[in-house]
Amino acid sequence: MNLEQPCIRISVRNLVEFILRHGDIDNRTGGADKDAMQQGSRIHRKIQRQQGAEYRAEVPLRYQIPCDGFILSVEGRADGIIQLPKRVVVDEIKGVFKDLKRLEEPQLLHLAQAKCYAYIYAEQNNLEEIGVQMTYCNLDTEEIRRFRETYTRAELKKWFEKLVSEYEKWARYQMTWRAKRNASIKTVEFPFEYRDGQKKLVESVYRTILRKKKLFIQAPTGVGKTMAAVFPAVKAVGEELGEKIFYLTARTITRTVASQAFAILREQDLKMKVITLTAKEKICFCEETICNPDVCPYAKGHFDRVNDAVYELLTSTDEMSREVLEEQARKWNVCPFEMALDVSQWVDAVICDYNYVFDPNAHLKRFFGDGVKGEYLFLIDEAHNLVERGRTMYSSSICKEDFLKIKKLVKYGEPKLVSALESCNKQLLELKRECDGCQILNSVSHVYIKLLSLMTKLEEFIEDCRDEVIRKEVLEFYFGIRNFIYIHDRQDENYLIYSELSEEGKFYLHLFCVNPAGCLQEYMGKANSTILFSATFLPINYYKKLLSTTKEDYAIYAESPFEPGKRLxxxxxDVSTKYTRRGPEMYRKYAEYVMHVIKGRTGNYIAFFRLIDSWKKSGKYSWNCHRNRLKL
Incomplete structure (x- = not known):
């Protein structure tokens, strides 16, 4: 094997999920991918610790397949390798909320992962046969059910080689495109004359990526931060310092600006595929976003067609605009949102909202799931927004009244679920009686235990429910409880637990993430380098403390390119935008100030108001602008 050949890496999990998936998109199975949740990891560790000396936990495995012109490296980590006297067994552990009595056989993709590990281990250790054990554990009761099968190395080899052969064309495409892209990057130059301070930013970004560090950039409006971040990141990809750029934003307008920056560079014949991810609700072809084959024709058989749709798109165009994606999705009769997520795996840059990377409920698991790390470069625009967004993403709340609402929906014929809901409600009622408006709590583990029990009952109900209206409400409630459990498992000294009695009389239990730095770092650690930039990053040490846990982060300040002498x-x-001070007199003062300014000199003016309500009401107080044009 020529180890100097370029290497394409793929995880075992991504390989089997990509090649073996089939059938429909169906959101009626509420517990998708629950084994990736925090409590699933906890169960993994507990089961592993209970095993004997013959059990080796978390065994890293890698198998490299020589292909024509490159090496395909399939990598992963077996949950356990059991060395029995007469046989070796590969153990794959999955945590579920499902009643294990309903589980008649291992799930196809779970078993496929285990078979991959079994083949790699058998091949590398010259074993003629090997056992595969699927261990399912109920996350509530901790009941365990195991399925065990023995395979010969020959039959695993045949199965594995077929799996890899189906992926090889994708790896070959990736290899060919990468070479073409990198060659084109070498000729790309900065597209504008550098503004004051902009070249320093470009150099700082590139050096940070080269050293695999984080950089905080405080740069006022007008410096050209977007291109100063995008250009060196693109050049770094060409130097193989990163494989994929994630441009992360909080607003649609900044996603548009980022897309334009890449488009400007492509005018120099840059070969780079860039996709902007659009929210499911916005790109969905149906009037209502209900993702199951009984309602959505694009969900039915989606996974049977989507790989062909994606491959055709990648090999026929470099344009990945929303219009192109929608046209391709209609042609192949697949979900445009899910297809876009698949396309993102093969492009060179992804422009998206923060939550696609950092939100534990919405992040792209193919890139940022447990144990997954890639050659990524993060460019985070308006990064001051990430503090509050981070707090929101890593916090969770439950409302006592929601439990009563769900109880009313399911009270007939579901005694076990009703009992579990009542048990949770009782715990919350006790906390409510102790709450005088707002109360800080040391622990809510007693509520957490009840919620774990409730989850199993909810999942059974969701699987069996045929009333779509009821099922939808219960499913939304289920996801809220699941998130609360997840956040409870990961809370630490950076969290505040408190109860709240709202003005409307509703009782809430909050897990509030005060400092999201540790949670954010967990995902930033999956990238080679992270560049955070904003025009409002002062004091910068405050933001460094709330956005990062590493001490060696860089920081740079850029001066405004505008002449100070021309700034007034x-x-x-005597004016304020506080809610309590708003009124006709205050709006009149806003208008008077604007009038005084525009009367001073003829020209074009833009007036920025903090709230849309303010400028609309200010507009009621008319003024004669004469030759001035006022844009609001």
Whole structure:
């Protein structure tokens, strides 16, 4: 094997999920991918610790397949390798909320993962046969059910080689495109004359990527932060310092600006595929986003067609606009949102909202799932917003009244579920009686235990429910409980637990993430380098503390490119945008200030108001602008 050949890496999990998936998109199975949840990892560790000396946990495995012109490396980590006297057994552990009595056989993709590990281990250790054990554990009761099968190395070899052969064309495409892309990057130059301070930013970004560090950039409006971040990141990809760029934003307008920056570079014949991910609700072809084959024609048989749709798109065009994606999805009769997520796996840059990377409920598991790390470069725009967004993503709340609402929906014929809901409600009622408006709590583990029990009952109900209206409400409630359990498992000294009695009389239990730095770092650690930039990053040490846990992060300040002598700062100390001070008199003062300014000199003016309500009401107080044009 020529180890100097380029290497394409793929995880065992991604390989089997990509090649072996089939059938429909169906959101009626509420517990999708639950084994990736935090409590699933906890069960993994507990089961592993209970095994004997013959059990080796978390065994890394890698198998390299020589292909024509490159090496395909299939990598993963077996949950356990059991060395029995007469046989070796590969153990794959999955945590579920499902009643194990309903589980008649291992799930196809779970078993496929285990078979991959079994083949790799058998091949590398010259074993003629090997056992595969699927261990399912109920996350509530901790009941365990195992399925065991023995395979010969020959039959595993035949199965594995077929699996890999189906993936080889994708790896070959990736290899060919990578070479073409990198060659084109070498000729790309910065597209504008550098503004004051902009070249320093470009150099700092590139050096940070080269050293695999994080960089905080405080740069005022007008410096050209977007291109100063995108250009060196693109050049770094060409130097193989990263394989994929994630441009992360909080707003649609900044996603548009980022897309334009890549488009400007492509004018120099840059070969780079860039996709902007659009929210499911916006790109969905149906009037209502209900993702199951009984309602959505694009969900039915989606996985049977989507790989062909994606491959055709990748090999026929470099344009990945929303219009192109929608046209391709209609042609192949597949879900445009899910197809876009699949396309993102093969493009060079992904422009998306923060939550696709950092949100534990919405992040792209193919890139950021447990144990997954890639050659990624993160460019985080308006990164000051990530503090509050991070707090929101890693916090969770439950409302006592929601339990009563769900109880009313399911009270007939579901005694076990009703009993579990009542048990949770009782715990919350006790906390409510102790709450005087707002109360800080040391622990809510007693509620957590009841919620774990409730999850099993909810999942059974969701699987059996045929009333779509009821099922939808219960499913939404289920996801809220699941998130609360997940956040409870990961809470630490950076969290505040408190109860709240709202003005409407509703009782809430909150797990509030005060400092999201540790949670964010968990995902930033999956990238080679992270560049965070904002025009409002001061004091920068405050943001470094709330956005990162590493001490060696870099920081740079950029000066404004505008001449200080042409700047006039006027302060009106008798006006306020506070809600309590708004009214006709305050709106009149807003209008008077604007009038005084525009009367001073003829020209074009833009007036920015903090709230849309303010400028609309200010507009009621008319003024004669004469030759001035006022844009609101």
């Amino acid at each position: 700062l006027l302060l009106g100390n």
